[in-house]
Amino acid sequence: MTKRGVGTLAGGLLVSWLMSGCGADPAQQPVESQARALTEEPAPQRLPVLESLEFVPSDKTSSATPGLLRAKLAEGERAELLQLTGDDGKELTLRDDGLNGDEKAGDGLFSGFGVVNLDEHLKTQERIASFQMQSADPLTFATIDDRVLVKETPLVPLSPDIFVPGQTIPLTPVGISQAVAPNKSLIITDPSVVGDPTRTWNPCTGTGNPNGVWTFKHLMTEMANTAATPPAFTDRWLKQWLTTQTVNGRSVPARTNMATQILNAWPRLSTGELDLDRSPFKLVAIINRLDLGRGKGGPYGTSGAGELRFVFTVMNSTTCVRPYNSFEVIFEFGVPRTDCFQVKAWAQSWLGLSNSSLILGSAAYNSQLESLTEPVVLRNAAPSKPNGSAINQVRTNEVLLASPWEMREFRIFSTAANPREFTTTSVPGYLSEHVTVRTPFDMFNNTPTLTSFLANPANNAAILAGTHDVPLDYGVTTNFLGAWPQMPTTGFFWNAPNLSTVPNGINVRHKFSLNTCNGCHARETNTGFTHVGPTGALSPFLATGMSNPLTPYNVTDPVSGTVRSFYEIRDRAQTLDSTANQSCLIRRLDRPLLSSH
Template structure:
């Protein structure tokens, strides 16, 4: 690499003719609304392609550093990565490309150093260094930043502030990923289960005590009413969804058996209006958690309809006259919304608002805290928050996890708003209605019949590289095997896993098996994470997979692989916290270090 003095000379001849001219003309435009709509529809059905992983990124400013500093960006790909171009978003919101072709600021074609002109907010980068220094002074423990790849902690790197004098024209300024996990209070900004929040009498309804506000902004009624929009009255919209358990459904060519206890346990016990409609003011659904999954937005948005801001989730538990007394006989419903903020500046503002909830001066569950949280949730759940999605709703999917309707096994189901633009094989064929919640295939989870089968061994072999990289998907059909992607996965025991015979014939077979199983709904909720069916329980309690990090983010949650015996360490909450801090406090350029994620849970 050239030194800073040489680079300063180069800018004397390049800045005027290339950099400033290209910036004034504009390097590109924001995607058109119809383009965004197409991307949303596509990502709702399959994982997005992954961008190449970067090893490092640096910037050489051509003028005095400021909030909008033009200059030369340079990057190297991580080992094993390949690309002809590295696409970035500048801090002016414009797309830019780094190339290794010897043109437009690139020093030498084919040397592995990709270059291109763009704008970086160096004022913010300086503030990041000040934050690092402040946190260093507050603790005697070394400050580090962790690199995660598909939930695996790859490495930890020391986190030290850059020297102040490096911020000058012509100097090479590193742009490393920075996320300070300890800046986040996970109970306030990631997984919120505090009784004063989920039991706020002005915003929630408690069916066990018959108290609260049935029209509150965090009630089941409010979410269903906004989701239905003008498609149907909310009581009808709700009942049509629940009635799908009363009859056999056909999803991807196979039968999903009815669970008739939906009538006796829920629908028949639900109070009705004089018109015969469900009385949503007396819904049996009690809020137990509000969850910020900003981490699902890494890498410009993950699969299944998420945006760069990830998902916002609400977890409800069915509370009837029986389950109020015996809540372990559970029925959980999870509303999973794609946060409708696709642009980097929007994502950043969203993350900053969640970080603000971690302010030590803001008491969890206080009136001020709940008001700030409400301002966030309403941006996502209100009708027409996502105009290009069905019903204008930002909902990605509604998932259920229950044992209430049929003992002795827990069963999971997934529902999405039906659109005629979607592949009908993903939905039940039993009279799907546009704009209604319709049973859908269960993401990344084959039909249970394929567990411990040669077909699964073949799948692990054929998709080995993608599974190991965490980028695989489970298709509707696999080769000559039709109707492979499943629905209604069941968990007979807490130790349930997905397994396959002859793993020794599969490249990295034990790891491939684990990664595949972990990314299924049932494997994630059972043996792969040593979890007893629920990560957020029917009364709001958290599984050890989550609770360990909520107590101390640096404490590993260790799980012994049930097949290989390998001990795997998870730092789930630390990873989520680090990402939130990074999204809130780093520039759009540096966010390019985010490794895309494709896990749906």
């Protein structure tokens, strides 16, 4: 962006604004307290992506410096007005019509008045300089789209000399992935954590705490709330594999080995109910998916807090030789924090786990981690969601019950939901089989129907932008969105005939396939069905960046032969550091991540 000083028009408007206390700006809204009770995260919004943001202060540097803001939209983005939230928590509007603070109509720069925490921005520059001194390589900020590096921008600290009234100050995004220890703040699989005897239960050895805060029993009990007894809630969920289910008008075949492999082997109480104290599910990972909240959330561009995930595997409680390699359950909770200030505090707590003085698996570390997980999983954490639970969905990935590998998704059914998205046997308050997000029924792979879907102008553009959805029906094709994606081999991917007729066909095919459940867990990421294995081992897609987030994971496109360099962990680490340390206004530069995986 071209740097400009404050001209006559802008200078006059600044004086007027300062004297009138915002004049014609929209009514200001108070900052919501960080101690506010947690509520359900609002539905995601697709906000215009910004290319750049800059600020011309009208006063000396402080935690609440007033001045003129300018923003430029990213290429291809359109907007009449830009709604942002200043660092004082108040709504502000940037315009490009020459009114109410805008410098010049139609110049492509949206401008208006707001408040910026320049103290924080200045400290960020000091932090960049400090990390640069410790790093052997130059610091950069990565722009990543669908896990692929688009560009790198050098992170060079701004001179303190420009932090003066009337000088243009770039407000640039900063995220230092080197500040994050991925095994402590992103994907936690260390046995001293997931095997903590005060918080977890080991069904093989019969040791631990069956009522621990990270046990399968605790999560299911809190999720059931008062809708059902926890054993009944669990039993009904698992029995859905015993009979054919109908989801979105198509049959999902039964996998009756659920009875012999899990239900019949599960110890029961004298009442005949499942004994949740002796659940066969063992915790293998706790995962912070803050990145899934990027670019989502409140009405003025604040970001959501993403998801908190727990991965469990079924253990053979009889032989206890090893975990079954083939039945995993992933609890995916939507973190019920809404405004940017809440999300920032959430990120700071997760980043705090990376502190070198906090030993992974120590009593202090595990206690601090519990203080983050427990408020999310407790009953009534999200009062407006079914059962008051913050759970978004429960997913399974297994080959224990039959071949091939199969994934399913379950949500708590509510009468307010679209019944076509759930199995026809759904009962309110219970986990019920649900359609799988962004994944059609497998029968549509390599069909003209999929070619048509990818070529449709609206779908084509949305897939490239990462904002697409897969509808229940597509055109004259009914029952399009699927419910039980399978992976016959690790070479599985989604493809379409006559791909050359699809605009940007190679990239559109890849992005579509990558965002399906079975494409993501197979050939698109060169993954052997699980990203977190039954012993906590990570797929190369994840493991490559755990020791060094700057290391790319290269995958050759199965159709074009193009080599793509994925930076999954770098993206997650950079997002965590940026969220924890950037002001809420600067975080409006976040590029939305609308992945479901």
